[in-house]
Amino acid sequence: MSALDAIRARLLWQAGSLAVVAAVATAALLGASHATQADIEAAAARDLAESLAQVLPTGFANNDLLKDVVTVPGADGKPLTVWRARKDGKIVGVIYRVSGTGYAGAIRLVMAVDPDGRVLGVRVVEHHETPGLGDKIERSRTDWIEGFNGHSLGDPGVDRWAVKKDGGIYDQFTGATITPRGVVKAVRSGLELFAHERGHLISDEG
């Protein structure tokens, strides 16, 4: 025991032991990162496919969404990835991400639109709204978000694309108006983007 005590007091032992621990830790992390990388990427792709499938009615499309991708200039100027859903080779809808501003920062949504510009489905992917008030936009809590299904830029009219308090047709929540207002605005801007890029999005030459 005393021999070990003497060794432990040596500066070289202290620096050396720290270096060995750091080296072992680095090696372990490198190994783990290498061993898990493929599985993590596969899991991320599965998550993406699942989140895309959520906004489409069941059995609506039968292609591999992740493989049918086009890119268009988005609302913020950055390129926007658009996934195209096909049934037997024919484009039946496009899926893309939009984002709006809620009560506490950005609300990220994924939405699907059919070739005629009607909403097929909308889901919230990420938000920071107040728990118990603003989180009613999540599908797991209420079905409010289903209220967009079937709507397009002409139905309801442009000035009715708002929450009821602002003269529109969509319900606001008790104690939270800013959150649904942000979502309605984001979905409307998503439809405007579709109208703008429609020719490019639903043609096969794109």
Added chain:
Amino acid sequence: MDRARCANLVRDGLWDKNVVFSQLLAMCPTLAVTTSATNGLGMGLSTTAVLVLSNVLVSMIRKLVSPEVRIPIYVVLIATLVTLVDLSLNAWLHELYKVLGLFIALIVVNCAILGRAESFASQNTVAESAIDGLAMGLGFTASLVIIGGVRELVGGGTLFSGAHLLLGEPFRALEMTILPGYRGFLIAILPAGGFLVVGLLLAAKTQWERSRAERAARVDAVTA
């Protein structure tokens, strides 16, 4: 290790030296995630797993580590452990990771883990350290579930909402609406509510222990 020592460790972890309500450690993750009982449970269980592993590792190398460099060595070990758990859950238990992922990154900032490495595992055998890690972790889990439960009940009138996401479909039965139609006292779920609930529970525990000690003292005085 005898049975009394083991019982003592468990008692310390669950009550006498409870991470949250006695040591007042790990306040950052405690206040951040306890908006519901389910969240508290998820954070508590992930922390327990890392705590047992880190205690065992630290105890195994305790005779080789110089006191002068022990803190950086423990920090590297714990951070590596958390990252390994994070990577393997993400790759191989992805459904669980989707629920716990948020908590695992937060475990790194849990000073209770470094605290147990420093004050217990570095001075005790591997078996004792494993039991200490388990008991401290379960005590932490119980505290988080209680705080989360109180906040969830006051804030929304429910208990264990979302439990099936964490534990699987069979546990959907745990999800209870205690107060149907209750509009919710929102402050309980907001950050300020975390401080209030922790403070009130801490006061209750202290008061209960004090009155028990006074009663014991009176009994002693009578019998003496």
